[in-house]
Amino acid sequence: NAGVTQTPKFxxxxxxxxxTLQCAQDMNHNYMYWYRQxxxxxxxxxxxxxxxxxxxxxEVPNGYNVSRSTTEDFPLRLELAAPSQTSVYFCASxxxxxxxxxxxxxxxxxxxx
Amino acid sequence: DQQVKQNSPSLSVQEGRISILNCDYxxxxxxxxxxxxxxxxxxxxFLISISSIKDKNEDGRFTVFLNKSAKxxxxxxxxxxxxxxxxxxxxxxVVVTDKLIFGTGTRLQVFP
Numbered sequence: 129n130a131g132v133t134q135t136p137k138f139x140x141x142x143x144x145x146x147x148t149l150q151c152a153q154d155m156n157h158n159y160m161y162w163y164r165q166x167x168x169x170x171x172x173x174x175x176x177x178x179x180x181x182x183x184x185x186x187e188v189p190n191g192y193n194v195s196r197s198t199t200e201d202f203p204l205r206l207e208l209a210a211p212s213q214t215s216v217y218f219c220a221s222x223x224x225x226x227x228x229x230x231x232x233x234x235x236x237x238x239x240x241x
Numbered sequence: 242d243q244q245v246k247q248n249s250p251s252l253s254v255q256e257g258r259i260s261i262l263n264c265d266y267x268x269x270x271x272x273x274x275x276x277x278x279x280x281x282x283x284x285x286x287f288l289i290s291i292s293s294i295k296d297k298n299e300d301g302r303f304t305v306f307l308n309k310s311a312k313x314x315x316x317x318x319x320x321x322x323x324x325x326x327x328x329x330x331x332x333x334x335v336v337v338t339d340k341l342i343f344g345t346g347t348r349l350q351v352f353p
């Protein structure tokens with residue numbers, strides 16, 4: 129009964145390094161989302177996907193890339209890490225867009241130093 | 242431009258009493274509203290939602306009220322329990338856009 133699984137839970141990166149945040153869901157959901165949450169702020173949508181092979185930008189996509197080659201996986205790529213990308217990242221999924229609630233993973237806490 | 246606002250960063254309520262969490266929005270196109278609850282080191286979990294065609298939705302101890310003319314919604318928790326202590330996020334969407342806009346959250350503390 130895993131739901132949405134995010135790895136890693138914590139990561140420290142140096143400026144300019146790259147990394148991929150992994151997200152996997154086992155609920156056969158079509159919709160998947162990536163959010164970031166900065167201290168004292170709400171969640172802001174980075175990218176989302178309505179199905180395999182389809183992705184679209186959210187509110188704050190700059191500095192990130194995504195792909196959706198399978199229904200289960202939705203990795204988020206940081207190519208050139210910057211201190212402004214220090215945040216907690218949440219992945220979520222839902223079966224049918226916003227007519228169904230989103231199920232969230234437990235987050236990845238990322239620090240860029 | 243914060244389209245969804247939770248103006249109270251924190252709220253402290255005694256166990257057994259009512260907790261009222263408030264949320265204001267600016268976009269009159271929003272037609273679906275949700276509340277999420279978040280414990281430390283965990284992801285948000287869905288609590289309750291309401292469509293703009295309704296003004297009230299109830300689920301056990303949780304009730305959400307929507308006042309479209311005032312662009313205001315509230316979450317009532319009765320009776321409040323210590324396990325309700327968490328951060329509560331209000332979120333809103335225009336359903337056809339598939340995007341949720343979150344408020345900044347209200348930290349609720351329920352004390353004995």
